[in-house]
Amino acid sequence: MIPVNRSRSLTRGASPWSFPGMDYSDSRRKPHIIGKLVIAAFLTALCIFILKQSPGFGGPSVFSRHELGVTHVLVTGGAGYIGSHAALRLLKESYRVTIVDNLSRGNIGAIKVLQGLFPEPGRLQFICADLGDSRAVNRIFAENAFDAVMHFAAVAYVGESTLQPLRYYHNITANTLLLLEAMSAHGVKTLIYSSTCATYGEPKQMPITEGTPQVPINPYGKAKKMAEDIILDFSKKSNMAVMILRYFNVIGSDPEGRLGEAPRPELREHGRISGACFDAASGIIPGLKVRGTDYPTNDGTCIRDYIDVTDLVDAHVKALDKARPEKVGIYNVGTGKGRSVKEFVEACKKATGVDVKVDYLGRRPGDYAKVYSDPSKINQELNWTARYVDLEESLSIAWRWQKVHRNGYGSS
């Protein structure tokens, strides 16, 4: 495998990112076509190289036949943040795992960590492929005997989705359709789908239950809602077992420090509050800007529901375990506890030991005051409860990884 060395360097003195709202977008940015072409060419070359080395393409392998007592899970997007943590958990639980990822946003370093932990034949294979390439997807399904699919692969930044809506509909909605067609054609009957609280939009009533009307307000949320609708319609006409998990704001990393969150440097301006706090603590950005201090909340800043990635992947394993033919389960995955941006920033300061500079500014248009889940359905039906509900603990774990991986997986 080729090591991918990435630099996370961002210009010191650049504008601090602003919160709340998970995302920041800057419509003044112009696309760098040549840069994108070079990146696309590099990714294609990397994929071809890795594809040639992938066991799934070398001829019949243990991955190509069903084995009694072994559940073979296709993890799409398994080189990414949540997908890699899910793959680790599945491997620990003795599942057979195939990761398909085009490495557009994920890290080959995460794959290498997993391969190092589970080197035994028949445990893990990585296939570098694009889920928008129907021929490649069909070939993968033809050459592998999957029992279930966990579909994480997606572009996943709200702000970016408003700038590149077609990309989001293509990557999220169209690719999910292709994946479903391949599952149907090859008789794979269990799907665990990564959805999001962004499908709810701006509900008037809190907490959000699974019955809260879904009225997404940005292309990311709409693309995910459309993908959900396609899955649900198909499930009515097939005996597929479907679990749709709607995540709230995901934070944290592997408590044993093997994996972490390492988005590409160019995506960090669209990024999430934990990444920005860590970047501010590391001095990569000068500080944080919190937008809005006069919301009708206890301390005036926005409220969000932060779910630790360890709890999130636990929900996936439980969902897989409880998935049954012809049954659909839709679940919110959150703690049920709303935390203010101020609380989050204080937890980040404590976890990192850095007195991060914070500027409190006026509201950002379009942000809403409170978003938090009612997780009672998943508590009751899947016997799942969030255990990492201490923000400082989750952030301390993530910070430990960040400190020794200043350049993401490039420096591990």
Ligand SMILES: NC(=O)c1ccc[n+]([C@@H]2O[C@H](COP(=O)([O-])OP(=O)(O)OC[C@H]3O[C@@H](n4cnc5c(N)ncnc54)[C@H](O)[C@@H]3O)[C@@H](O)[C@H]2O)c1
């Ligand atoms: N992180 C969050 O807070 C959050 C919240 C709600 C939902 N989700 C959902 O969880 C899933 C995983 O998110 P994440 O935070 O790990 O993102 P991520 O960017 O870290 O991982 C996504 C992975 O998918 C891969 N990918 C993207 N398009 C692909 C394609 N066409 N073919 C093959 N691989 C492709 C990327 O290379 C990357 O490795 C996404 O579906 C996202 O919408 C995330």
